[in-house]
Amino acid sequence: MNVPAATSSLSPAILALAEPPARLIDTPAMDYFLIEVVNALRESSAVAVARTKKLEQEMVDAGLLPPPGPSAVAGASAASKRDSSFRDSIGSGISRSESAQGKSLVDDEEEGVRQRLEAIGMHVGANIAERLCHDRSLFTDTLDAVKFVCKDLWSACWDKQVDNLRTNHRGVYVLQDNAFKPITRLSTWEGRADGIRRAKLYVAMPGGIIRGALARLGFQAAVIPEITQLPQCTFQVKLPKG
Amino acid sequence: MTIYSLYIYDRHCTCVYYQDWHRSKPPRPSVEGGILPAVSHQVNPIRPDETTVAGPTYTNPRNTLTSMSGVVVAVNDDTPAPSATTQPAPPQSGLTFDEEAKLVYGVVLSLRNMIKKLSGKDEQFVNYRTSSYKLHLFETLSGYKFVMLSDPNTDSLRFVLRQIYAGPFLEYVVRNPLVSMDSKERGIDNEYFRTSTDRMIRGLSVFQ
Numbered sequence: 043m044n045v046p047a048a049t050s051s052l053s054p055a056i057l058a059l060a061e062p063p064a065r066l067i068d069t070p071a072m073d074y075f076l077i078e079v080v081n082a083l084r085e086s087s088a089v090a091v092a093r094t095k096k097l098e099q100e101m102v103d104a105g106l107l108p109p110p111g112p113s114a115v116a117g118a119s120a121a122s123k124r125d126s127s128f129r130d131s132i133g134s135g136i137s138r139s140e141s142a143q144g145k146s147l148v149d150d151e152e153e154g155v156r157q158r159l160e161a162i163g164m165h166v167g168a169n170i171a172e173r174l175c176h177d178r179s180l181f182t183d184t185l186d187a188v189k190f191v192c193k194d195l196w197s198a199c200w201d202k203q204v205d206n207l208r209t210n211h212r213g214v215y216v217l218q219d220n221a222f223k224p225i226t227r228l229s230t231w232e233g234r235a236d237g238i239r240r241a242k243l244y245v246a247m248p249g250g251i252i253r254g255a256l257a258r259l260g261f262q263a264a265v266i267p268e269i270t271q272l273p274q275c276t277f278q279v280k281l282p283k284g
Numbered sequence: 285m286t287i288y289s290l291y292i293y294d295r296h297c298t299c300v301y302y303q304d305w306h307r308s309k310p311p312r313p314s315v316e317g318g319i320l321p322a323v324s325h326q327v328n329p330i331r332p333d334e335t336t337v338a339g340p341t342y343t344n345p346r347n348t349l350t351s352m353s354g355v356v357v358a359v360n361d362d363t364p365a366p367s368a369t370t371q372p373a374p375p376q377s378g379l380t381f382d383e384e385a386k387l388v389y390g391v392v393l394s395l396r397n398m399i400k401k402l403s404g405k406d407e408q409f410v411n412y413r414t415s416s417y418k419l420h421l422f423e424t425l426s427g428y429k430f431v432m433l434s435d436p437n438t439d440s441l442r443f444v445l446r447q448i449y450a451g452p453f454l455e456y457v458v459r460n461p462l463v464s465m466d467s468k469e470r471g472i473d474n475e476y477f478r479t480s481t482d483r484m485i486r487g488l489s490v491f492q
Contacts, residue, residue: 070459077461227460229476231322237475240462 163250295427318382
């Protein structure tokens with residue numbers, strides 16, 4: 043920007059206040075950090091789940107909980123999943139209860155990591171939205187808020203805009219991104235299906251960012267990320283009507 | 285003027301990646317435990333219960349029915365290679381892959397050390413040539429060694445190896461959340477890295 047000669051009397055400090063220099067971050071550095079965040083949370087979730095299981099085992103030993111028999115295994119595993127989503131294994135037959143419990147340990151940890159990532163995303167999204175909205179007028183309706191998410195939030199976080207927005211006009215919006223940045227470089231040796239399964243974890247935080255941004259703006263939303271094909275990702279946003 | 289194969293070794297002296305384009309004899313699958321998992325589907329040890337290639341098929345001149353032009357075919361192909369049963373397998377090289385990889389690394393390491401002793405630590409081993417191939421080396425500061433074999437008349441391919449490092453390696457290996465760098469238990473093979481190096485090599489003027 044050329045400063046005209048008449049304003050050369052302004053000190054550089056005032057000029058800097060008028061047009062703050064853009065503070066940029068090196069995106070690879072941010073990516074490396076986020077990779078490590080997931081690894082660290084995985085460890086932390088494993089420790090938390092192990093602690094809960096140990097506690098439960100002690101309670102069982104002390105006789106406060108019914109001992110895990112074949113019919114009570116499903117009950118015990120139901121209790122351990124109290125704070126995570128309801129699972130099919132609870133309704134499963136007795137013969138599956140053993141494998142269900144083994145699988146539920148890994149699922150518990152994965153679910154723990156996912157919840158922590160989403161919680162982090164909610165705080166981050168709320169504060170980003172606060173910053174992005176500081177000079178904006180009020181939202182006229184929910185569609186306006188979703189469009190803000192699609193354009194401003196997406197360009198602030200991932201340098202592009204949402205590729206496709208669909209709605210059923212009853213409060214459900216589907217945001218589709220054909221090359222979602224956090225998962226563009228995700229690739230495994232085992233094949234695409236495995237890649238899709240593991241990518242679910244890495245879209246948990248972006249889902250939380252969307253949810254947190256909408257929550258800070260006053261819209262209680264449920265956000266469900268879905269991946270059918272790398273690197274395409276869709277977010278289903280359910281907003282209450284009005 | 286063509287390029288035969290590419291090996292990548294990490295700083296723990298193990299082979300973490302292998303890819304080839306032209307070979308006189310296809311590599312023999314390595315013995316169980318000889319190489320790390322995730323180095324290459326082609327040379328993975330075959331377990332006795334596996335009859336067909338389990339992983340996705342990558343374009344490889346040895347596979348029949350895949351494109352022989354320079355363009356990389358879309359990798360959406362999950363059907364196992366039919367060549368396993370339809371035609372007799374071409375004669376395989378005498379060594380298993382893990383031995384071959386160790387030999388290549390040994391050659392590179394010994395030559396490097398010898399040169400440093402002879403001329404001082406500022407000299408760098410760049411390539412060597414025999415009557416049937418030329419071996420190029422590019423070593424990064426982090427200890428990764430990119431080794432490429434090409435036909436004897438090629439000029440130095442160090443710039444190609446540096447391009448592989450600065451491009452596909454940094455993008456799809458370092459920045460890939462699912463690849464653990466510097467692990468002693470896994471290689472770095474993944475789909476995007478393989479297709480992007482393939483595309484880069486096939487696009488070179490020295491290829492074919």
